[in-house]
Amino acid sequence: MYISSKKVVHFIMHMHTLPRTFYFTRHGQSEYNELGKIGGDSGLSVNGEEYARRLAKFAHDVIGKDKFTNEHGEEVEVTRPARLWTSTLRRTQETAKFIKHIEFEAKWDNGDIGKWVQFRPMPRRNLDEIYAGVCDGMTYKEIEYQYPDEFARRQDHKLAYRYPRGQYTKCVCLQGLAHETFLRFRYIQISR
Amino acid sequence: MDVILRLEPIAQEMERVREPILIIGHQGILRILYAYFMGMKREDAPHIDIPLNHIIKLSPHAVGSIIVECLLT
Numbered sequence: 001m002y003i004s005s006k007k008v009v010h011f012i013m014h015m016h017t018l019p020r021t022f023y024f025t026r027h028g029q030s031e032y033n034e035l036g037k038i039g040g041d042s043g044l045s046v047n048g049e050e051y052a053r054r055l056a057k058f059a060h061d062v063i064g065k066d067k068f069t070n071e072h073g074e075e076v077e078v079t080r081p082a083r084l085w086t087s088t089l090r091r092t093q094e095t096a097k098f099i100k101h102i103e104f105e106a107k108w109d110n111g112d113i114g115k116w117v118q119f120r121p122m123p124r125r126n127l128d129e130i131y132a133g134v135c136d137g138m139t140y141k142e143i144e145y146q147y148p149d150e151f152a153r154r155q156d157h158k159l160a161y162r163y164p165r166g167q168y169t170k171c172v173c174l175q176g177l178a179h180e181t182f183l184r185f186r187y188i189q190i191s192r
Numbered sequence: 193m194d195v196i197l198r199l200e201p202i203a204q205e206m207e208r209v210r211e212p213i214l215i216i217g218h219q220g221i222l223r224i225l226y227a228y229f230m231g232m233k234r235e236d237a238p239h240i241d242i243p244l245n246h247i248i249k250l251s252p253h254a255v256g257s258i259i260v261e262c263l264l265t
Contacts, residue, residue, distance in 0.1 A: 021212040022229070024222050024248040033244070047264070051245050054263040055216075058247060063212050083213040092216045108210070119214070126198045129218035158238035 023063055027091040028052050032137075039129065039136035044094045056098035059084070064118055081106040084119035087127040096121065133163035199224055226250070230258070 028048030032040045044052065059082070066080040084099060086092040099119045106116035135143050135150070144151040154161045203225065206213065215222070219242050227237035229252045242248070245264040251257040 019251055019253050020206075020210065022206060022225075022250045022252075023212065023214045024226060024242070024250065025214070025216055025246065026219055026222060026242055026244050027216055029244055051264045055247075058261075058263060059214055063214055081211045083209065083211050084216070085213060086216045087218060087221070089218070092218070095216045124202070126202050127215070127217050127221055130195050130220040 025055065025095075027089075027095040028055070030091040032091075036139045036141075037137055038140070038143075039132040041089050041091070043090050048091070048095065052095045053098050055095060056100070059099050059119060079104060079106075079118065081108070081116045082119060083122070085122045085124055085127060087129065088123045088125050089128055092127075093121075093123055131163075135163045195220070196224060199228075203228055222248075 027044070028051035029045045030040075030048055031042035031045050032038070034045045034047075064079055064082045065077055067075065067077050070076045084096060086096050096119075101117050101119055101121065103115055103117045105113060107113050132138075135147065138146070140151075150163065154163075199221070206225075206229075215225070217225075222242045223237050223240045226232075226240055226242065226248070227234065229250055232240075245262060247261045247263060249257075249259040249261070
């Protein structure tokens with residue numbers, strides 16, 4: 001596989017080995033989840049709303065806080081800059097709706113100081129759920145009934161499977177360089 | 193567009209960013225990102241269970257780096 005040198009330089013320039021933390025969560029229960037349907041763009045159920053509230057508390061109290069002991073042996077808690085990404089679908093944006101976006105004077109580990117909007121909303125189309133094509137909005141039971149062959153094929157080959165007019169999970173060309181990052185990039189590399 | 197292909201810029205940005213990131217996403221997408229950062233085999237990605245109402249904390253550079261918290265039962 002061909003890797004452009006420009007891409008490699010760009011990649012190495014932006015590498016750093018500082019510890020990073022990611023918090024993954026699915027959206028709160030959606031109306032479609034409640035009905036057992038896949039895909040769609042429904043809003044949250046009552047349950048989902050409750051999860052959104054608890055998630056906002058977790059975001060402010062845990063993700064956006066740095067706790068440490070200072071030189072006087074006191075427990076100190078400071079707000080630290082944190083990011084928020086969602087997809088562009090309603091159920092993820094609604095899950096984020098109780099999270100506040102407060103601007104504050106942030107201090108980074110390297111001593112930089114600057115204005116920062118905490119959890120600035122960032123809906124990203126690239127994070128949208130895998131599109132289920134003609135099966136969008138159906139329950140698994142309905143799919144099994146209406147498209148029995150497709151249903152069986154998906155069970156056998158989830159990775160390479162795609163619903164008619166839906167999207168593939170397989171097939172890729174991510175590549176990088178250097179130790180574990182390299183391994184991670186290789187992992188997604190295509191194996192056709 | 194192919195799913196893993198469109199996740200390439202997301203993964204690259206995650207490698208680059210220094211602040212903690214909260215990603216509110218979808219099962220199919222989070223499975224791929226999870227498998228990628230945990231160095232799992234691609235074939236295993238579709239079988240990863242990402243339950244509703246849970247937070248998964250991931251620190252790719254630390255040992256024992258997955259913590260799962262349930263916020264709602």
